Amino acid sequence: MDYVKVSYDNKIVKQFAVATVFWGIIGMTVGLWIALELVFPKLNMGIPQLTFSRDRPIHTNAVIFAFVGNGIFMGVYYSLQRLCKTRMLSDFLSKLHFWAWQLIIVLAALSLSMGITTGKEYAELEWPIDILITLVWVIFGINMMGTIIKRRERHIYVGIWFYIATLVTVAMLHIVNSLEIPISLTKSYPIYAGVQDALVQWWYGHNAVAFFLTTPYLGLMYYFLPKAANRPVYSYKLSIVHFWTLIFLYIWAGPHHLLYTALPHWAQTLGTVFSIMLIAPSWGGMVNGLLTLRGAWDKVREDVVLKFMVVAVTAYGMSTFEGPMLSLKNVNAIGHFTDWIVAHVHIGALGWNGFLTFGILYWLIPKMWRTNIYSKSAANFHFWIGTLGILVYAVPMYWSGFTQALMWKDFTPEGNLSYTFLETSTQLKGMYALRSIGGTLYLIGVFVMAWNLIKTAKQGSFLANEDVEVPAMAKTYNKPKGEFWHRPLERRPVQFMILALVMVIIGGVIELVPTFLIKSNIPTIASVKPYTPLELQGRDIYVREGCYVCHSQMVRPFRSEVKRYGEYSKAGEFVYDHPFQWGSKRTGPDLAREGVGTLKKNDSWHYMHMLNPGEVSTGSVMPPYPWLHKNELDTSTTAAKIRVMQKLGVPYPEGYDKIANQDLMKQADQIAANLQTEKEIESSSTAEIIALIAYLQRLGVDINTETNLQNQVKK
């Protein structure tokens, strides 16, 4: 057999590995910080950049796109070269990919801390960064596909299929969900509104979990687990079925994030059905991973790499069982908006993504530095403190989630709610404290790992270019007998990519398009009017500060919620909401009816409450927002905002952009005057808090008017 010399690029793998550990530490430290802020609400010291609602998106983005993102690239760049028996297509593209990705991360951290955000979860980055992400993704795509095309191994291994599916689907999700019209360099409105925005967002959000946190990591599992165990994957047949069923089913499941909301029911049901079906491929993957170790379980006791991987795959199995269960409407009624969801995602993030990354790092670093791990006992310590950390994190969050749900829904024999929202939230403080201890344990483990890996690298010598000899690929290929359609596909990466794309597009189209084109899916409500200019500005402050991180604006049709908040939310209420602000978590109460009924407070209450929530509502975990009272509202943007809204179909009268600021000032002066009469508060009419108060007082007003009108008609 002829052999050719190949030189694998280890340097790029090393760079991504260093970035993985570095951003892992940063992302998790921010996570610990925000966990502590819920225990000590005044920890932000009145500084916007240190406040929970701005830092939580930094935590999620850092962990997903910086820690896991770099982890994906580390594993892909290592495994792809070996599976294709060739060096990456271009060293230059590899380098460009690496540095541009780090630039995106830095820009993301800076912009989010400054409150530059689109307000859509896990897609918070503003349009210039969105474009940069798209470009970098294309660079990665060219580099990856080019490498696959020039491979010296006829067959494309299943791990690579998962990489290809990741590439095309993330590109599609990112572009569709990021369509927005810029107002300035740092602000844009999404082209979708309300229900449609929610549907697109959670189609994206759910599949970010599927195609950023799951499929690439499954690809890594199919390479690194057999490597670490030194035995082939349990069933290759299963992996083929696993791949196609997983990518086909996953793309449909997004609406399970919107059960009981104003989303049309057929879409909710679609989400539930596909989520339940997802158990099959997910568990197929888990079983395939775990059974790879069949006959080698004795190794798991000795080998810390395998220990991490076994817990990772087990955590994957647990979250992918829990996810479909949470998609059942009766379970979702309990879990949604509570800390249960936080527990669920952290089983996935800490267990599956975290532990698989650590396992790969402990395997990869000694390999590339041609040495053994510096301290096995430190690695074992990391394993145990990490596992303990996950438990101490998750158990209090499950406890807290159930407590919340039970207290929210509890009625007295007289038919009144048993607890105020504040009581349900102060009840959880102990659990929040315990959770931060769990996070601390986990983070200590990561620090120990960083130290151990640095020591390992220091005692070894790094092999930047790994020279190997591989069999040359024969020019002609003799098809084995009986070969037909799928097998040839496995040799044709571009066709394979297209088929994978078709798979995910079909699901996406059937899920999204009807809501956009069939008008009856979103019944209009005549009394729903566009926001006044001041309210619009206030809404943008609401988005900027990340209020949606803790407050929903979606009253579900439950007795307990209608009693607590008022009339349940309707699809037609949100037609002017660019972006929608339904939220996904209630650390604080729902705000959809904040401006009406029993929930309505006067302007001075809001003024004082934003200044010091803990004093106005004793025991509140909300941080103070004193800068809103000092900052002057930037009214120079009003006209541009109105014009973009008009472009998006919001019916402001023609030429309104020119006079909008007059209306804005009129409303602002009124609120400032109210503050003066109510509590003798001296406030500038153009303070940001005035705009925010205007927005909060508007919430729920439209639908309330309609109810009044209907009542009048009946009378």
Added chain:
Amino acid sequence: MHYLSDIDGVSIYPIISLFIFFVFFIGLFYWVQKMDKSSIDEIRNIPLDNSNPNNLNN
């Protein structure tokens, strides 16, 4: 404004896509069942790659 329902016989499209995917997955399962055992063994050993004893560091 009812774009989708204005298309003549629009309901045929979901049925066609259901059919295509049904056939695809049946074909997939059939093909997987029929796969040649020796070629599977070859494929699943790709990551382990012991084809060249000169490469110590694989």
